[in-house]
Amino acid sequence: MNRRNFLSLGLGALAVSMAPSTLSAINFRDTKPKAWTATKVDEAINEIFGSSKLSEGKIKLKAPDIAENGAVIPVTVSTKLNAKTVAIFQDANPETAVAVFTVPENGIIDYSVRIKMAKTGTVTVVADVDGKLVSASKLVKVTIGGCGG
Amino acid sequence: MAKKTRIKAKLKKGIVTVKALASHAMLSYQEAERAKKEVNFITYIVAKVNGKIVYELSSSQFLSKNPYMKFQFRGAEKGDKIELTWTDLKGVTQVSSAKIK
Numbered sequence: 155m156n157r158r159n160f161l162s163l164g165l166g167a168l169a170v171s172m173a174p175s176t177l178s179a180i181n182f183r184d185t186k187p188k189a190w191t192a193t194k195v196d197e198a199i200n201e202i203f204g205s206s207k208l209s210e211g212k213i214k215l216k217a218p219d220i221a222e223n224g225a226v227i228p229v230t231v232s233t234k235l236n237a238k239t240v241a242i243f244q245d246a247n248p249e250t251a252v253a254v255f256t257v258p259e260n261g262i263i264d265y266s267v268r269i270k271m272a273k274t275g276t277v278t279v280v281a282d283v284d285g286k287l288v289s290a291s292k293l294v295k296v297t298i299g300g301c302g303g
Numbered sequence: 304m305a306k307k308t309r310i311k312a313k314l315k316k317g318i319v320t321v322k323a324l325a326s327h328a329m330l331s332y333q334e335a336e337r338a339k340k341e342v343n344f345i346t347y348i349v350a351k352v353n354g355k356i357v358y359e360l361s362s363s364q365f366l367s368k369n370p371y372m373k374f375q376f377r378g379a380e381k382g383d384k385i386e387l388t389w390t391d392l393k394g395v396t397q398v399s400s401a402k403i404k
Contacts, residue, residue, distance in 0.1 A: 181347045182361035190363055226367045247365050248333070256359040258376070262318065266373035270331065270365045 182254040190251050195243045198250045199280055202241055203287055208280065211235065211288030215279045224271045224296040229279075232264040235288060237281035240265065246275025246296065271296050310401035312385050319379050319403055321350065321358070323372045325389055331364035345370060347390045352379045352403070358387075379403055 182189065182202065189201035200206040216230035224246075231240060240263060242252040252269050263281070271277075271294065278291040306326040313320050327345050335342040345366065350358035357376040379385075386400045 230373075244365065247331075249363065249365075251363050252365045253363065254361045256356075256361075258356045258359060260355070260357060260376045260378035262375040262377065264373075264375050265360075266371070267360075267362075268367035268371050270329075270367050272333070 182256075186254075189254075190249060192250055193248060195245050195250045195276075195278055198243055199241070199278075199287070202251070202254060203239070203280065203282055205287060208287050208289040210290070211281075211283070211286075213237075213279060213281050213288050213290045215277065215290040215292050217277050217292050217294050219293075220295045220297060221271070222297055224273070226268050227271055227277075227294060227296075228266060228268050229277060230264070230266040231279045231281075231290075233281055233288070235263075235281060235283045237263060237283045237288070239282040241280050242267070242269065243278045243280070244269065244271055244275050244294075245278075246271040246273045248272075308387055308389070308397065308399035310385060310387055310399060312401055312403040314379065314381050314403050318375050318377055319352075319357075319385075320375050321373065321385060323350075323387055323399075325370045325372075325387075325397075327369060327389070327391065329364065329366055329368045329370060341393075343392050345389045345391045348372070348387065349389075350374075350385055350387045352376075352383050352385050357385070
């Protein structure tokens, strides 16, 4: 099975599972298994959102400039846009996808998580707003020595 | 068995803010190899209030150890129960709950 077939198959299955109720839970681990093994940010975005065309927008990404401990990096993503899906990526680890949030009906997009990064890299957040991908990114320096330099 | 997830949920001006701290080693492939332990991490977290999903997250091994989450939502009352469920790579699930204050 080639890649194109696989993708359309996935989209078809997703459409079917979405049909009865838009409130049904989506586990992106099951629906998009390829996204989690993608080694490039572009590829992972493409797998999850079906496109990697990003645009700047009103989405806020809060992360430290310098993280002394790469094992615990607080990342906050917030936006007032009416996004359906929000995802966090980074390019320091072997695989790039970190987390994918599905925004429920009453959800407010103001998510904080702590992530791990093996070395200095760029954290990227992408939100799906009515089919348009809005993103923001930030470089986080990881200094594992702990001297904060 | 791992400890329960610690959840604090507070209602303020119609918005519920939830802070949760799950107890999980979150061993990534690299870390597991180094520590000679099995790979295991939380892959899916979902929180519900009154049977309605208020938070949903599919995650990879790059969340920190003992993952911390903060999120907000509308449409819940004081005293409602919030139920947070996580599933890890081995298929273990854990349900924790707390009352919204």
